[in-house]
Amino acid sequence: QQKPQVVILATGGTIAGAGADATNSATYQAAKVPVDKLIAGIPQLNDIASVRGEQVFQVASESLRNDNLLTLGKRVSELAKRDDVDGIVITHGTDTTEETAYFLNLVVHTDKPIVVVASMRPGTAMSADGTLNLFNAVSVAGNKESRSRGVLVVMNDEINSARDVSKMINIRPDAFKSPWGALGMIVEGKSYWFRRLDKRHTNASEFDIDKIKSLPLVEIAYAGGNVNDTAYRAFAQAGAKAIIHAGPGNGSVAGPLVPVLQDIHKQGIQIIRSSHVNAGGFVLRNAEQPDDKYDWIVAHDLNPQKARILASVALATTNNTKELQRIFWQY
Numbered sequence: 001q002q003k004p005q006v007v008i009l010a011t012g013g014t015i016a017g018a019g020a021d022a023t024n025s026a027t028y029q030a031a032k033v034p035v036d037k038l039i040a041g042i043p044q045l046n047d048i049a050s051v052r053g054e055q056v057f058q059v060a061s062e063s064l065r066n067d068n069l070l071t072l073g074k075r076v077s078e079l080a081k082r083d084d085v086d087g088i089v090i091t092h093g094t095d096t097t098e099e100t101a102y103f104l105n106l107v108v109h110t111d112k113p114i115v116v117v118a119s120m121r122p123g124t125a126m127s128a129d130g131t132l133n134l135f136n137a138v139s140v141a142g143n144k145e146s147r148s149r150g151v152l153v154v155m156n157d158e159i160n161s162a163r164d165v166s167k168m169i170n171i172r173p174d175a176f177k178s179p180w181g182a183l184g185m186i187v188e189g190k191s192y193w194f195r196r197l198d199k200r201h202t203n204a205s206e207f208d209i210d211k212i213k214s215l216p217l218v219e220i221a222y223a224g225g226n227v228n229d230t231a232y233r234a235f236a237q238a239g240a241k242a243i244i245h246a247g248p249g250n251g252s253v254a255g256p257l258v259p260v261l262q263d264i265h266k267q268g269i270q271i272i273r274s275s276h277v278n279a280g281g282f283v284l285r286n287a288e289q290p291d292d293k294y295d296w297i298v299a300h301d302l303n304p305q306k307a308r309i310l311a312s313v314a315l316a317t318t319n320n321t322k323e324l325q326r327i328f329w330q331y
């Protein structure tokens with residue numbers, strides 16, 4: 001039986017990081033180790049797949065830009081169309097894994113497994129998590145059972161949906177959680193599946209990376225107590241096409257901010273109410289604020305950073321508020 005052919009696209013992050021000493025689990029430089037060295041470090045990959053690597057970027061993921069997303073998405077799409085590719089793994093920094101993975105989930109049309117993988121500790125550290133995470137990611141990507149489940153994030157033995165998963169803590173290897181639970185587990189190279197994503201993705205998506213030329217500017221304004229209008233006005237001034245209001249609770253908007261957001265929306269800028277609550281926000285339409293009356297959008301259960309990704313992708317095709325709200329319910 002032929003081994004599955006898996007391409008590893010490397011983008012940097014801690015999984016390619018190196019520290020001065022084995023005790024440096026949190027102090028190190030990200031994006032140092034090239035993909036060929038990562039692959040050579042895990043000879044067991046050859047037992048489960050025929051693997052080849054490509055260095056797409058070498059950056060810490062907090063520095064990734066929209067242009068990087070487009071470059072990566074287009075490369076993933078090209079590879080997914082090839083007969084000699086069964087699955088794709090993307091090594092990534094954890095800081096924006098949830099954004100890149102969700103972006104790919106929205107725009108790449110394929111049923112082949114696309115798996116994003118990262119690590120919390122550099123490869124030089126004691127109890128480094130990158131090698132096992134990468135071995136697991138290749139196992140999942142080479143497995144036919146992983147098809148048609150949308151883009152996956154494999155970390156710490158869990159298989160999560162790119163749509164739901166988020167970095168919940170920044171110091172432990174169990175950093176990634178989905179508010180609605182993992183899709184499955186991966187143990188010693190074997191996958192155990194529990195559920196499927198019910199939202200639209202990949203082949204069922206109306207968005208197509210092959211047709212997207214650029215992503216419009218979408219900004220996130222964080223609202224805690226004592227919030228004022230400075231950031232909102234500055235984003236509007238800078239040409240944002242939408243502002244994600246990262247509000248407390250139900251994406252709540254402080255009283256003095258309501259006329260400011262109304263005014264900004266009158267300038268043609270979409271207002272999208274999201275929530276910054278930690279364990280998964282869930283913003284209800286017309287609760288706390290009359291969204292129908294103000295023509296605002298709610299981000300459903302998407303956190304502000306994921307809402308930015310969906311808004312950018314959606315605004316590349318429509319600026320109709322009702323259409324945008326439909327998109328936020330469906331994806």
Ligand SMILES: NC(=O)C[C@H](N)C(=O)O
Pocket residue numbers: 012013014015030059060061062092093094095096118119120121
């Ligand atoms: N654990 C990590 O990968 C963090 C790193 N700052 C990154 O996102 O690239």
